[in-house]
Amino acid sequence: MDPIVGRMTLKEWVAVESDSVQPVLHLRRELLRMTGLAADRLRNLGAHVDLVDAGFQQLPDGQSLPIPPIILAELGNDPKKPTVCFYGHLDVQPARQEDGWVTDPHTLTEVDGKLYGRGTTDNKGPVLAWINAVSTFRALDEDLPVNVKFVIEGMEEAGSLALEELVQKEKAGFFSSVDYIVISDNLWISRRTPALTCGTRGNSYFMVEVKCRDQDFHSGTFGGILNEPMADLVALLGSLVDSSGRILIPGIYDHVAPVTEEEKRTYEAIDLDLEEYRNSSQVKKFLFHTKEELLMHLWRYPSLSIHGIEGAFHEPGAKTVIPGRVIGKFSIRLVPHMNISVVEKQVKQHLDYIFSKRNSSNQMTVSMTLGLHPWVANIRDNQYLAAKRAIKTVFGTEPDMIRDGSTIPIAKIFQDTIQKSVMMLPLGAVDDGEHSQKEKINRWNYIEGSKLFAAFFLEMAKLH
């Protein structure tokens, strides 16, 4: 492996603003360019690369945007070796310097061993670490110990549009020879101890629009005689969760799996220094004060977050406007055994009820724009054992066996469709700040992570 080359490519990849969240054409073009760069890199390794057309994304306003093609690549097809398939994504969350970034989000910048930039940890860095692992064997002129496949998409941050369809379609094709799926799209729970992830929460994303008219109003000329959409919206959003973090939507906890004594013990085994976690998170105080409570509320209980409002005044300064039409955005992280369509119904019923109580003359529309299932792994699979051994080899320690509070929907899709073992093997540290204005990957994690993947290939070959 040549870490210098690896780092230079990460710099090149971070420089591409492959934002899939904002549905605008120039960003979609960057996504297509990013896909091309990754395909070229894989071809240079000697992989056979297919760029599978993924069609178009239909926007609510009637327009459509191209979805970047999904990369299906393979290296080796020796029937005596196990076939390991790596999933990753090339798209990123929006990032602008003025959002509060200290460094340019699209210029990889190293400070004290931290490589800052949008996508460094989520998920361009891990994709490249996997590529680095493969290229190590190539550089040493050694045979790859496993057959390697890649599924790399460009719409993960926008709900992995088109991916599920592709997996279904390729179930008997590309995926038929796959034995194991590995995903590296989450983080450790510590800054130094590696982790293996055996569950993730799902997510349901809601938009609630309140409309009086399309144009805004002057608050002097109309203030006092209107049901103002913002007043309706803050009442609706304010009805969702209380100040202790408890979701107030009736019935929402009905299907949450009860906590068993055995499960409780798994939280106790996790090495989490609360003080360090609090410090690295830069949070004065969490809602819960024991390790077990904290982990359960991150991993196995649902949570509701309000993300923002579209259509209201959002810039610095003072504008005396009554927004005419506003859209509140919130999402609920789902856990076993919550059902997406039940949650959708509960949310809509609740908002309908709150809105009807206000007797407002505005129009309210609620839509669920994303619904992603939670996922739980089978940790008795061979690849979990191989990964544990590889971690021991590279890091000299046992991994934390963790869940992840965020959603990697494809885990559940792979598990349900291909019915092969899915493993999540993170390589980023807890303070990497995915989605935030300080996203980074540590130089150490990036290089050791590349080694970990190479070691994992060797362990897989031994176990097979």
Add this chain to the structure above:
Amino acid sequence: MDPIVGRMTLKEWVAVESDSVQPVLHLRRELLRMTGLAADRLRNLGAHVDLVDAGFQQLPDGQSLPIPPIILAELGNDPKKPTVCFYGHLDVQPARQEDGWVTDPHTLTEVDGKLYGRGTTDNKGPVLAWINAVSTFRALDEDLPVNVKFVIEGMEEAGSLALEELVQKEKAGFFSSVDYIVISDNLWISRRTPALTCGTRGNSYFMVEVKCRDQDFHSGTFGGILNEPMADLVALLGSLVDSSGRILIPGIYDHVAPVTEEEKRTYEAIDLDLEEYRNSSQVKKFLFHTKEELLMHLWRYPSLSIHGIEGAFHEPGAKTVIPGRVIGKFSIRLVPHMNISVVEKQVKQHLDYIFSKRNSSNQMTVSMTLGLHPWVANIRDNQYLAAKRAIKTVFGTEPDMIRDGSTIPIAKIFQDTIQKSVMMLPLGAVDDGEHSQKEKINRWNYIEGSKLFAAFFLEMAKLH
């Protein structure tokens, strides 16, 4: 008067993005350019023009921006004639095509006799109508029947920074010879019947910041264990006003002047077609259903509007972010005899109380960034009589005697400082959409308004 020349200048003026609300340097430069254009136009009329340095605006982040100079201009100083001073402003509210404008907000566009563009009615059109009136006498080579002065500023939409100080300073100078102040910075209450305005509401603008940390969080990685700033903020904003429009801040109505029987009768006399008003406003249903209630809630009761949130996700699409630091913005329109510092205290006490009940670990900071007094005119002054006669001459009708729900703080400043009669003589129609994405002035209003000002000069001369 040459309406074509007048319209071409309006086009030129609307093309300048003289936005004073967003505190950024390139917009401030546009404001300075706009001030220069207006000064040139006045010099071309033969006016003596002073550009009075207005210093700098201090921003909360420590930076400062230049305030455009205030124009003081005069034409004629015949001691036998009355001196009428016109106040107007050249700055505008923010306007971007993507906010929902059908036409380019900075390209004057005529559709069905309506001249669309940011600033057409608020306030560039009226400033030019006054200039047109003066130039009519110039074009006819007739002596101006009155001495004319102009005070034209560029910071009205940002709270008329530096103007009060100037008025104080020039009280014994520029303003010593002024007999009457005329302001045309509001609208009629009808589409066809002209109006005279004899009162305005004040305004107090508040920002409430809730901060957990400076960076945002990923809602998967942190959702469930945080006091989320958005949850705190929607609770705070949701505590301000109920769904009937009543402000919930304790004590806020204590100093509102009681309604007298005589005052009630003035509302009954106003010619307001509720159905037409509703239609032209494009509002399905107002909070009140009689003319009197509606007018009282627009003019003589306080109102509270929530304008928006800074720091949260505001773009189209779905972003799974927990904003780390958010600023809610709202304002209260003030009426006689509310006291700004009492209101400030009541708001802060109320928000402190609501926030303390939540027991949140976040930090809350409340600041009042603008405090503008309400104003009531003396309608027995000569100039109100002159204006009524001029309206009769040009429009053939009696004006509606109205108040205005929005704030023209300078009215109160002129009245208190110079202690001369202040009149508000609007020329825009009720559906002009100041501050909205459809701002326009009717061609008819613009031209008849220019005539009205000329007729007003003649009537003033007769009465003096």
